[in-house]
Amino acid sequence: MKKIISFSGKGGVGKSTLLVLMLKYLLEKFKNLDILVIDADPDANIGDIIGKEINFKETIGGKMTALKDKIQNRQIPLDVSKDQIIESEVFEALIEMDDFDILEMGRGEGSGCYCSVNNTLKRVIDVLSKNYDVVLIDAPAGLEYFARKTGRNVTDLVIVSDPSKMGIHTMKRILEVTKEVDLRFENIWVLGNRFPENSIRDILEKEVGNIKEEYVKLLGFISNDDEISKMNIIGENLLQLPNESEAYKIGKELFAKII
Ligand SMILES: Nc1ncnc2c1ncn2[C@@H]1O[C@H](COP(=O)(O)OP(=O)(O)OP(=O)(O)O)[C@@H](O)[C@H]1O
């Protein structure tokens, strides 16, 4: 099994939450899977959701800032290429948890550009993903990430939408942009999150039905779950969401379609 699964969608639709529920499912179902979580969203933090404090120095942004200082102070050996140095810094940024690893993109300092970090990230995903069975990527909300072809090795793209016009609009834009820049995936899964159990679901189902490409499929729907909101507000590790949670029970069935 070799899967690189990226969660995308409009801001706030539940990308990070569902990624963590999928992680929970993978950890419970497969005991010996090597899993890497890449938090590619500079504004958010998977660590916050799973109760792991990650400080700036441990992130790729932090490593890159330190590297810039080293280069300016001429502390870098001349016989090593810049790419090699960046690569080794990224390996150093791997955070080892008990059952999986995390790579945290982190914020840049000031209004720094992420282009070079993003370019590095592309290559590092190639290199790193070889060492893992499953890579879960939390993509930033915008379309720029795709326009830059950052997700080029992703096998399964999950596009999350909430029951809103904008959520569905962003879903469609992601489909357009990935096509424009010729990013190919084995599967694109549309996942409705926080959808009430009524005819509103038909609207998203119809939208996905209208899409001609056979690799674009409706994964299914997850309802709003008060337990998830509660754990978020009190800052509890979402991996400890009770197995009786309705969202998790349905989530497991849906994630099993991907793996
Ligand atoms: N099914 C659900 N039931 C209840 N609350 C949910 C559900 N899914 C997500 N949430 C809540 O919605 C909020 C946004 O979720 P999350 O942070 O996962 O979204 P996101 O798409 O990753 O946002 P961003 O674009 O900012 O990264 C959080 O407070 C989360 O707890």
Ligand SMILES: [Mg+2]
């Ligand atoms: Mg997020």
